[in-house]
Amino acid sequence: MRLVTGSEMAAIDHAAINDYAIPGIVLMENAGIRTVEIISQLLESTTNTNIVILAGKGNNGGDGFVIARHLYNKGARVQLFLFGEENKVKGDALTNLTIWKGMGQKIYPLNSTHDVNMVKMAVNSAELIIDALYGTGFKGTVSDLLASVFKSINLSGKTVIAVDIPSGIEADTGKINGPCIRADHTVTFAYPKLGLVLYQGCNYVGKLHVVDISIPAAALSKVASSRYLTTSELINEIWPSRKGPEHKGDFGRVLVVAGSRGMSGAAVLAAEAAARIGAGLVTLGVPSAIHDIAENKLTEVMTFPLAETAKGNISHTTLKDILDRCHSSDVIAIGPGLGTGTETSTLVQDIIMNITIPCVLDADGLNAMAGKAGLFKSVKSNLVLTPHPGEMARLTGHSVKEIQQNRIGITARKAKEWGCSILLKGAKTIICGPDGSIYINGTGNPGMASGGSGDVLTGIIAGLMAQGLTPVNAAVAGAFIHGRAGDVTAQEMGMSGMLAGDLLQRIPHVTKEYE
Ligand SMILES: NC(=O)C1=CN([C@@H]2O[C@H](COP(=O)(O)OP(=O)(O)OC[C@H]3O[C@@H](n4cnc5c(N)ncnc54)[C@H](O)[C@@H]3O)[C@@H](O)[C@H]2O)[C@H](O)CC1
Numbered sequence: 437m438r439l440v441t442g443s444e445m446a447a448i449d450h451a452a453i454n455d456y457a458i459p460g461i462v463l464m465e466n467a468g469i470r471t472v473e474i475i476s477q478l479l480e481s482t483t484n485t486n487i488v489i490l491a492g493k494g495n496n497g498g499d500g501f502v503i504a505r506h507l508y509n510k511g512a513r514v515q516l517f518l519f520g521e522e523n524k525v526k527g528d529a530l531t532n533l534t535i536w537k538g539m540g541q542k543i544y545p546l547n548s549t550h551d552v553n554m555v556k557m558a559v560n561s562a563e564l565i566i567d568a569l570y571g572t573g574f575k576g577t578v579s580d581l582l583a584s585v586f587k588s589i590n591l592s593g594k595t596v597i598a599v600d601i602p603s604g605i606e607a608d609t610g611k612i613n614g615p616c617i618r619a620d621h622t623v624t625f626a627y628p629k630l631g632l633v634l635y636q637g638c639n640y641v642g643k644l645h646v647v648d649i650s651i652p653a654a655a656l657s658k659v660a661s662s663r664y665l666t667t668s669e670l671i672n673e674i675w676p677s678r679k680g681p682e683h684k685g686d687f688g689r690v691l692v693v694a695g696s697r698g699m700s701g702a703a704v705l706a707a708e709a710a711a712r713i714g715a716g717l718v719t720l721g722v723p724s725a726i727h728d729i730a731e732n733k734l735t736e737v738m739t740f741p742l743a744e745t746a747k748g749n750i751s752h753t754t755l756k757d758i759l760d761r762c763h764s765s766d767v768i769a770i771g772p773g774l775g776t777g778t779e780t781s782t783l784v785q786d787i788i789m790n791i792t793i794p795c796v797l798d799a800d801g802l803n804a805m806a807g808k809a810g811l812f813k814s815v816k817s818n819l820v821l822t823p824h825p826g827e828m829a830r831l832t833g834h835s836v837k838e839i840q841q842n843r844i845g846i847t848a849r850k851a852k853e854w855g856c857s858i859l860l861k862g863a864k865t866i867i868c869g870p871d872g873s874i875y876i877n878g879t880g881n882p883g884m885a886s887g888g889s890g891d892v893l894t895g896i897i898a899g900l901m902a903q904g905l906t907p908v909n910a911a912v913a914g915a916f917i918h919g920r921a922g923d924v925t926a927q928e929m930g931m932s933g934m935l936a937g938d939l940l941q942r943i944p945h946v947t948k949e950y951e
């Protein structure tokens with residue numbers, strides 16, 4: 437599902453009005469009608485239902501005036517409060533305000549502390565609160581007066597419907613700089629705004645309803661960016677098809693190079709995850725010191741020992757063996773539990789500079805490239821990097837804070853600069869392709885922020901690439917499935933006690949939906 441910024445939505449709006457001659461008032465009417473349709477589904481009946489509508493002076497408020505009219509016509513008892521001076525209401529919003537007044541309906545002011553008390557009383561006897569104060573035009577923080585209204589609404593226990601965007605969220609970033617309406621439902625128009633699916637905004641949205649207001653899809657072409665929210669429908673489109681009787685080799689061969697003394701778990705988790713996601717053959721190369729351990733822990737995965745350094749990391753002398761094995765593999769995953777050190781760094785660099793099969797580079801495989809990220813653009817094969825913010829900081833030289841402040845911007849820029857796909861982990865994982873495509877993943881939960889979860893993700897992505905998915909699609913589908921498996925696990929056992937290994941046997945429960 438496409439994601440837009442506030443200004444992109446305005447450009448699409450503008451195209452609908454100017455290139456397709458759809459009057460803005462029609463868009464506003466449709467926005468109001470669609471919102472009332474959702475409200476009617478939520479309420480047994482609107483007749484004699486007390487509903488409070490808080491409207492701003494812009495077009496979000498305009499939507500509120502349309503909603504007031506339709507709810508009134510459905511027999512609801514509507515109290516419409518206007519925040520801001522009536523003479524500041526313009527254009528389509530003014531038209532709808534005038535219609536409301538022409539119906540002999542009151543407009544309650546919301547401009548003083550006395551008015552705030554009136555709102556609080558109205559909220560107390562209302563069944564439904566509608567937030568039509570701010571939409572895509574909001575920036576910064578709300579006034580103190582609204583802050584106290586938001587507080588009482590958020591504490592009221594009443595059902596809150598946000599029009600387009602809960603007021604207080606910045607449409608482009610999801611940033612909340614102060615008080616914000618916490619909605620039970622958000623009815624957003626045409627396309628979801630970025631701020632509704634990113635932290636912190638996504639925590640205030642409640643159930644998101646994306647409704648059509650008759651903007652022609654072609655108007656979207658006015659917006660150059662290609663930003664998507666990963667949905668089940670998208671996964672269905674890109675999921676590898678398992679046609680009739682096939683040879684196991686047809687489902688791809690994954691080579692995993694991972695592990696070091698004391699870190700066999702990461703290597704085993706990554707390898708098993710590749711098998712669980714459906715790869716035909718998975719082979720794991722680990723330092724000989726942990727080979728028996730890995731052999732013991734794995735049944736379906738073949739393992740082979742690699743010469744090691746005194747520290748118990750994989751030795752650089754194994755380069756030729758690893759490159760030879762790439763000739764009989766479809767994808768290589770490097771990094772989980774690999775350990776650090778100059779020999780490991782040189783080995784990782786020499787592998788990625790010489791392979792011709794796609795590669796998933798994770799964890800210490802990424803740390804091996806710290807300060808040498810410039811090499812990525814000369815890597816011949818397709819790279820998928822899966823850093824968490826700390827690893828991304830080491831690769832880019834940005835601080836973790838800078839990265840977290842601009843997750844999409846930095847990841848998209850580096851994906852283009854390095855010519856690879858980058859999956860930046862964290863709350864709302866971001867996937868960016870070298871072609872400028874941007875995906876935001878909505879699945880997963882905090883219970884997954886435990887050791888080993890990233891190793892499982894690496895195996896899933898490698899396993900999907902082995903089955904023929906493009907690097908970006910493997911990262912997008914991998915993040916989605918990984919998060920869904922985490923959600924299924926959390927539902928079963930709660931978030932605090934779940935371990936990365938618990939995700940493994942739940943992967944098939946999720947993937948069977950897409951087979
Ligand atoms: N296709 C569509 O998506 C349609 C959207 N519609 C609705 O229009 C709003 C956007 O309306 P706009 O007038 O541009 O802005 P807002 O109503 O969101 O904001 C009103 C106004 O508030 C001022 N403002 C912004 N931040 C602050 C602040 N921190 N403190 C005080 N005042 C602030 C600013 O001047 C804004 O202009 C969209 O969300 C939809 O709900 C169309 O009606 C239908 C089609």
Ligand SMILES: [K+]
Pocket residue numbers: 496567568569570571598599600601602603
């Ligand atoms: K709103």
